[in-house]
Amino acid sequence: MKPNHNKSKFVTFFLKSVDAVLIILIFVCTTGYARSGDIFSLDIFGLIELSAWHFFLFFVLIILLNRVFISMSMYNFKQLGGWNNQICQVTMASSVGVVIVISTANLIGMTGIIRPFPVLFWLATLVFFIVYRIVIFAVLYWLSSQKRNIRNIVMVGINPRSISLSKRLENSELGYNIIGYVDNKSGIEMNGQKLAKSVLYDLSEIEGLISTHPVDTVLLALPIRSCYDKIAEMIKLCVIQGVETRIVTDLFDTPYHLYQETDLDSGTFYISYDVDLHTEFQYSMERVFDLVISIIAILVLSPVFFLIALIILFSDGWPMFFDQDRIGLNKRTFKMLKFRTMVRNADQQQSLLEDQNEADGPAFKITNDPRITQVGKFLRKTSLDEIPQFLNVFMGSMSIVGPRPLPIRDFKLFYQNEHRRRFSKKPGITGLWQVGGRNEQDFEEWMRLDLEYVDNWSLILNLKIIIKTIFVVLSRKGAY
Numbered sequence: 001m002k003p004n005h006n007k008s009k010f011v012t013f014f015l016k017s018v019d020a021v022l023i024i025l026i027f028v029c030t031t032g033y034a035r036s037g038d039i040f041s042l043d044i045f046g047l048i049e050l051s052a053w054h055f056f057l058f059f060v061l062i063i064l065l066n067r068v069f070i071s072m073s074m075y076n077f078k079q080l081g082g083w084n085n086q087i088c089q090v091t092m093a094s095s096v097g098v099v100i101v102i103s104t105a106n107l108i109g110m111t112g113i114i115r116p117f118p119v120l121f122w123l124a125t126l127v128f129f130i131v132y133r134i135v136i137f138a139v140l141y142w143l144s145s146q147k148r149n150i151r152n153i154v155m156v157g158i159n160p161r162s163i164s165l166s167k168r169l170e171n172s173e174l175g176y177n178i179i180g181y182v183d184n185k186s187g188i189e190m191n192g193q194k195l196a197k198s199v200l201y202d203l204s205e206i207e208g209l210i211s212t213h214p215v216d217t218v219l220l221a222l223p224i225r226s227c228y229d230k231i232a233e234m235i236k237l238c239v240i241q242g243v244e245t246r247i248v249t250d251l252f253d254t255p256y257h258l259y260q261e262t263d264l265d266s267g268t269f270y271i272s273y274d275v276d277l278h279t280e281f282q283y284s285m286e287r288v289f290d291l292v293i294s295i296i297a298i299l300v301l302s303p304v305f306f307l308i309a310l311i312i313l314f315s316d317g318w319p320m321f322f323d324q325d326r327i328g329l330n331k332r333t334f335k336m337l338k339f340r341t342m343v344r345n346a347d348q349q350q351s352l353l354e355d356q357n358e359a360d361g362p363a364f365k366i367t368n369d370p371r372i373t374q375v376g377k378f379l380r381k382t383s384l385d386e387i388p389q390f391l392n393v394f395m396g397s398m399s400i401v402g403p404r405p406l407p408i409r410d411f412k413l414f415y416q417n418e419h420r421r422r423f424s425k426k427p428g429i430t431g432l433w434q435v436g437g438r439n440e441q442d443f444e445e446w447m448r449l450d451l452e453y454v455d456n457w458s459l460i461l462n463l464k465i466i467i468k469t470i471f472v473v474l475s476r477k478g479a480y
Helices: 005-036 053-069 083-107 118-147 160-170 203-212 228-241 280-316 346-356 374-382 389-395 409-411 417-423 443-456 458-477
Strands: 151-156 176-183 200-202 216-219 244-248 270-273 319-329 335-338 399-401 427-430
Touching: 005 118, 005 280, 053 083, 083 118, 118 270, 151 160, 151 443, 160 176, 160 244, 176 203, 176 409, 200 203, 203 228, 203 417, 216 228, 228 244, 228 270, 228 417, 280 335, 280 374, 280 389, 280 399, 280 458, 335 409, 389 427, 399 458, 417 443, 427 458
Parallel strands: 151 176, 151 216, 176 200, 216 244, 399 427
Antiparallel strands: 244 270, 319 335
16 A cells, blocks of 8 residues: 555545444434434434444444445545546445445344334435535545646556556546656657657666656556566566556456456556555554644644744744755655754855765765754754644645655765665654664664664554654754
């Protein structure tokens, strides 16, 4: 499960949770209305002898309902079709779900159900499900039209099937962007067909393309027999860097039912290679955790936030904040926020200080950096300059825990593909590197810790890192 699926997976988890709660609320309200004419009546529960067995069966009911909705594509945001198709799917799934709910309710002995209930329950379920899902899909379509949540794809292999697939991905609201086609330039034969985009790369350029560009998925549509070695090489290269790789299986003349459909589109089957084995639930819980912690931090630290901003303003003038392009998830750039701790033209002065760089590898560090202001020294020692990054976490460009986001200058100096796998996880405010000594460690140890976290992260590990971070901040270990 790739972390760049985070937002769609979080929405899916949210919808599943809302579906379960909504079914329960509608069931209670319509049952009460059918008996007493009061839509908010809870008397029904006083007339039904509910045991632990009943609650268990009702829990099983919600699970079954969830499976029905999944099988009827209620949580598929990457399918072709317009609003009519979406409404028809919701209608069918809701109707089947209502039949299951009513049948199960009768089986578990809810004798308080009377004749008007089934029709009321079906109508209420249909109206509520259609309305709130139209709102959700409207928001998703709007985000897609604003070019947000777009997944970048590299298509390897130019042939009639890959061209047809790329046009289907580009000319729909699936949220995909073909950033380039890769093939043997001298041997490409288009046969009169046009590409959705004309950005062409040679097979020899694939390593540089995925190493320096924000690529989410590499689609392999090369002929297997003649390009076996090249395909194996590209899969290995993508795995090393943590980039998802998919082979288009309809290159083979074999039945579709032998393959498992993935979520790119509704008409093509793939074999997927992905080094990330974390589940949808884990990523959803991580996003919930990030939202809760960031909201609490923003509210609790808001007085400190404004106080620091005023101190910087009165001591060194405008601006109070420092925003810089950093490399985030899958090598995408984003604006990382910090309180300004250096002079205004610090970026321009860095090139003049390169000969004083004390860090090994691509990193940059000077023990007594002359660009740091007096207030900035205190903010860095106490890590208070990091507080605005909770806004980045809230907006989704960062997590509470993850690899440290790197400046573009450092990213361009990376010399090992293995190190680039750190960009397959969303960057964080803190991480294994920060709690392990930060600037006291060399570059290779830093990368080792980042990759260890990427491969083994969990919510429990995140909690341990956060607890350790508190002690590290209080002891000011590794700060400068």
